[in-house]
Amino acid sequence: MSIEVAARPHTHGAGEVPPKTKSQLLRSFDPADFPALHGREEDWRFTPIKRLTGLDDADTAAAAKPVAYTVRDLPTGVKAETVAKSDPRLGSILTPFDRPSAVAWAGSDQALAVTVEPESRVDGPVQIDVTGGGLDGVSWAHTFIEVGHHADVTVILRHTGPARLGDNVEIAVGDGAHLRLVSIADWDRESVQVEHQKARLGTDAKLDHVTVTLGGDLVRQFLSIDYAGRGGSADAYGLYFADAGQHLEHRQLVDHSVSDCRSNVNYRGALQGETARAVWVGDVLIQAAATGTDTYEINRNLLLTDGARADSVPNLEIETGEIVGAGHASATGRFDEEHLFYLQSRGIPEDEARRLVVKGFFNEIIQKIPSEDLRESLTEAIVDRLNAGGAIAG
Numbered sequence: 001m002s003i004e005v006a007a008r009p010h011t012h013g014a015g016e017v018p019p020k021t022k023s024q025l026l027r028s029f030d031p032a033d034f035p036a037l038h039g040r041e042e043d044w045r046f047t048p049i050k051r052l053t054g055l056d057d058a059d060t061a062a063a064a065k066p067v068a069y070t071v072r073d074l075p076t077g078v079k080a081e082t083v084a085k086s087d088p089r090l091g092s093i094l095t096p097f098d099r100p101s102a103v104a105w106a107g108s109d110q111a112l113a114v115t116v117e118p119e120s121r122v123d124g125p126v127q128i129d130v131t132g133g134g135l136d137g138v139s140w141a142h143t144f145i146e147v148g149h150h151a152d153v154t155v156i157l158r159h160t161g162p163a164r165l166g167d168n169v170e171i172a173v174g175d176g177a178h179l180r181l182v183s184i185a186d187w188d189r190e191s192v193q194v195e196h197q198k199a200r201l202g203t204d205a206k207l208d209h210v211t212v213t214l215g216g217d218l219v220r221q222f223l224s225i226d227y228a229g230r231g232g233s234a235d236a237y238g239l240y241f242a243d244a245g246q247h248l249e250h251r252q253l254v255d256h257s258v259s260d261c262r263s264n265v266n267y268r269g270a271l272q273g274e275t276a277r278a279v280w281v282g283d284v285l286i287q288a289a290a291t292g293t294d295t296y297e298i299n300r301n302l303l304l305t306d307g308a309r310a311d312s313v314p315n316l317e318i319e320t321g322e323i324v325g326a327g328h329a330s331a332t333g334r335f336d337e338e339h340l341f342y343l344q345s346r347g348i349p350e351d352e353a354r355r356l357v358v359k360g361f362f363n364e365i366i367q368k369i370p371s372e373d374l375r376e377s378l379t380e381a382i383v384d385r386l387n388a389g390g391a392i393a394g
Contacts, residue, residue: 034099064137077120094198104166107140118148132163149174187215203229244273265297271308
């Protein structure tokens with residue numbers, strides 16, 4: 001069992017200092033160290049706990065078939081292998097700080113390990129397909145991605161099929177390395193996923209992380225990032241589209257504990273249909289030693305129909321004033337009628353004008369995806385979702 005508890009920092013924001021801040025989170029590999037979830041906890045108050053289907057309790061959950069990994073066209077300089085739980089790399093980056101993550105750690109007995117050789121310039125993306133094991137019971141999975149020093153690589157993780165999956169992903173970006181990671185959740189409609197991705201950046205390392213969430217009944221993804229050396233740079237982008245009845249939840253924790261590092265978080269979501277629900281919670285912690293930090297986070301939500309709801313919560317915790325900058329922003333709204341009027345005044349029908357507005361809303365995030373084919377297919381998927389949902393109708 002491993003437990004880490006840090007001292008309580010000063011909090012930036014209105015109201016009283018909470019009893020625990022993000023630097024004080026309990027961290028443990030043992031699920032028993034975390035109390036059962038009730039939905040009243042601050043970190044779980046938006047999540048419909050009953051729809052987790054056992055992903056928070058391995059003792060009561062029935063086992064399903066494990067997910068299947070398919071690595072396509074493995075480029076030179078990259079190795080993909082299945083490793084046992086005893087592999088010393090596993091757990092070196094990620095120590096669970098909530099119950100489902102600890103349950104997934106305990107439930108998985110092996111992992112997919114993807115290793116990029118140091119100083120490699122990898123031609124073409126490393127494409128990994130993750131196929132769900134079905135809806136009868138739950139599955140656990142673990143992925144470890146290691147990018148050697150001064151390597152440059154793109155990795156695309158695409159999740160499809162039926163699944164009730166709890167999984168952890170560890171990401172190690174070596175000194176001077178550059179990783180572009182695209183993580184796509186395009187599950188079947190009834191699927192449930194609770195995932196924790198943890199990235200650690202070395203000196204002068206760079207991470208471009210793009211999350212795309214379209215499928216599933218309930219998908220809750222947590223991305224956490226920290227730094228092991230000065231000069232680390234992280235850009236985290238997100239795109240999600242919640243349809244009727246879907247619950248799509250994205251959380252980030254960027255932990256600046258090293259000086260002269262930067263981070264930028266930019267997530268955008270659209271919602272249509274009755275009870276469509278999206279949650280975004282962005283936490284940035286700037287510890288006392290992290291002088292010279294430059295960070296910003298922003299979330300935008302577009303409500304396309306009545307009955308949809310988006311919760312957006314940006315948070316900053318700042319322990320030093322010796323920083324370059326720190327800011328956050330959040331907005332949720334409906335179609336910009338001025339944009340629609342402008343397009344219609346130039347002869348564009350209203351339904352097509354609405355499509356263009358939505359495509360433009362997502363374009364900034366789409367352009368961050370380092371694959372033209374993938375950009376086109378995702379744009380088509382968004383348009384298909386609009387056409388099927390009826391939100392483009394006036």
